[in-house]
Every structure is written in structure tokens, then in C-alpha cells.
Amino acid sequence: MTARIIDGKQLAEKLKLQLVPQLARLKEQGIVPSLTVILVGDDPASQVYVNHKANTFNKLGLTSSVETYPAQMTEAELLERIHTLNNDPAVNGILVQLPLPPHFNADTVIEAISPAKDVDGFHVSNAGALMIGKPTFIPCTPYGVMKMLEDEQVNIRGAEAVVVGASNIVGKPMALLLQKAGATVTICNSKTRDLGAQTRRADILVVATGKPEMITGDMIKPGAVVIDVGINRGQDGKLKGDVQFESAREVASAITPVPGGVGPMTIVMLLINTVHAAEQQNLKQKR
Numbered sequence: 001m002t003a004r005i006i007d008g009k010q011l012a013e014k015l016k017l018q019l020v021p022q023l024a025r026l027k028e029q030g031i032v033p034s035l036t037v038i039l040v041g042d043d044p045a046s047q048v049y050v051n052h053k054a055n056t057f058n059k060l061g062l063t064s065s066v067e068t069y070p071a072q073m074t075e076a077e078l079l080e081r082i083h084t085l086n087n088d089p090a091v092n093g094i095l096v097q098l099p100l101p102p103h104f105n106a107d108t109v110i111e112a113i114s115p116a117k118d119v120d121g122f123h124v125s126n127a128g129a130l131m132i133g134k135p136t137f138i139p140c141t142p143y144g145v146m147k148m149l150e151d152e153q154v155n156i157r158g159a160e161a162v163v164v165g166a167s168n169i170v171g172k173p174m175a176l177l178l179q180k181a182g183a184t185v186t187i188c189n190s191k192t193r194d195l196g197a198q199t200r201r202a203d204i205l206v207v208a209t210g211k212p213e214m215i216t217g218d219m220i221k222p223g224a225v226v227i228d229v230g231i232n233r234g235q236d237g238k239l240k241g242d243v244q245f246e247s248a249r250e251v252a253s254a255i256t257p258v259p260g261g262v263g264p265m266t267i268v269m270l271l272i273n274t275v276h277a278a279e280q281q282n283l284k285q286k287r
Contacts, residue, residue: 016271037066057271121138207228212230
């Protein structure tokens with residue numbers, strides 16, 4: 001068996017096209033969804049990612065600005081800037097690029113963002129809404145994974161799903177979304193005893209640990225759908241996922257590549273969240 005490739009880039013382009021009529025209707029009402037991205041420090045990977053987000057927005061005629069600040073910026077200064085953006089009606093979405101420099105408390109910064117503009121879905125209010133099954137903004141990467149499974153017509157209800165990685169950004173919300181869709185979900189991490197025994201049970205395996213190629217083909221159930229969220233740069237300069245792609249594709253029925261899998265979907269779901277934020281804020285202003 002050789003797994004079919006789940007092309008996240010292709011699906012992202014399809015979702016962008018589906019947004020075009022909705023964006024046209026909003027523009028007729030004088031609404032142009034707007035995202036402000038804040039980047040603190042000079043991390044090269046973050047700079048590339050942030051610029052890619054902005055370019056995606058601008059190509060579709062949305063407004064996206066990137067505010068870059070030195071790593072020496074104080075937390076108080078960042079919180080003040082977020083406060084200003086919260087009160088700016090021209091800004092629909094606010095995103096602070098993570099990771100932040102070590103002297104910042106990321107939780108404090110995220111909680112400073114208005115839940116109505118938290119298009120990353122990380123604010124405790126949005127996380128709580130997701131937990132009870134009434135989400136406003138779903139974290140972009142898990143949201144994108146669910147769209148991929150839907151597009152692949154993967155039968156989630158009744159499936160055994162294993163999520164490797166328990167972060168607030170990917171692992172936990174991913175497990176909640178799969179559970180809501182009817183899967184029986186197990187959450188593991190890099191320290192799980194006999195990890196392979198868990199992953200070999202999975203009909204749907206989602207891996208998000210940040211550990212290059214930690215999941216090998218012999219840890220995968222034959223016929224499983226494998227979603228690799230990881231993106232790591234190897235010593236040879238090439239990008240690698242958290243799954244050993246070549247061995248995994250000989251066992252799985254479908255698998256995401258790195259790059260070109262989950263990454264493009266994360267950006268397009270950010271776009272969708274920002275459009276949703278603009279719509280909700282416009283409705284609130286009309287009341």
C-alpha cells in the first residue's frame with residue numbers, strides 16, 4: 001500500500017475561491033476584513049511565516065498589516081499596543097506571532113487580546129467556548145485539519161483517533177474537535193509509555209510534537225489516515241515533519257506531506273476566522 005497524498009495547498013486554494021463571493025458581499029457593504037499581526041523580535045522563521053500570512057490576505061483584497069518590534073520591547077509596551085488595537089474599529093483580527101522572546105508571559109499577552117478579535121482562538125474565553133462545543137474562533141491548525149478530513153471524506157464518527165502532542169495550540173483543541181465529530185480520542189505526548197502501542201490503534205493519527213520523524217511506519221496502523229502537523233528543519237536544510245514520511249506512506253491510506261500539507265491550511269483558516277470576525281463585529285455595530 002502506498003498512501004494517497006493529502007494536498008493541503010490545493011485544498012487551501014479551493015477554500016480561498018469559495019470565499020470570493022462572501023468577500024464581494026462584504027465589500028458591497030463597505031466591509032474589508034482587516035488583520036493586524038504583531039511580530040516581536042527577529043526570528044527568521046517567524047518573519048517568513050508572518051509575511052506569507054500578509055501576502056495571502058492582500059492577494060484576496062483584504063487588509064493585513066505586520067507590526068514589527070525589537071526583541072527588547074517590554075511586555076507593558078506590547079500590552080498597551082494590543083489595548084489600542086482592541087479599541088480600533090478598523091481592526092477585525094489581532095494575532096501576536098508566537099513564540100515571543102523569553103521575558104514575555106505569552107498567556108498574559110494572549111489574554112490581553114479581545115476575544116472578539118482573537119482570530120487565533122487562543123484566548124481562554126474562546127478555548128472555553130470550544131470545550132463546551134460552542135466555538136466562536138477555532139484554533140487555525142486544528143480547524144484546518146478538520147477541513148482536510150472532511151474533504152477526504154474520512155469517516156470520523158466511531159473512529160479511533162490518536163493525537164500525539166497536548167499543546168493548547170494544536171493537541172488539546174484537535175482532540176476536542178475530533179471528539180465532537182464522534183471519534184474516540186486518545187491524547188499522547190512524547191513521554192507516553194510505549195507510544196507505538198497507542199498510535200497503532202489509530203484510524204486517524206494526528207502528530208504535533210515538534211520532534212522530527214518521531215513517528216515511524218511501524219508505529220502506524222495499516223490503512224490509517226496520518227496528519228503530520230510538525231515542521232522541522234533538518235541539518236541538511238530540508239523541512240521534515242514529525243512523521244517519517246517514506247516509511248509511513250507505505251502503511252497509511254492517506255498522509256499529509258511536509259511541506260504542503262497542514263501549513264497552507266493553517267493560513268487559510270486564519271483568513272476564514274478573520275472574515276468571520278469582521279461579520280460578527282459588523283452585526284454588533286448595527287444592533
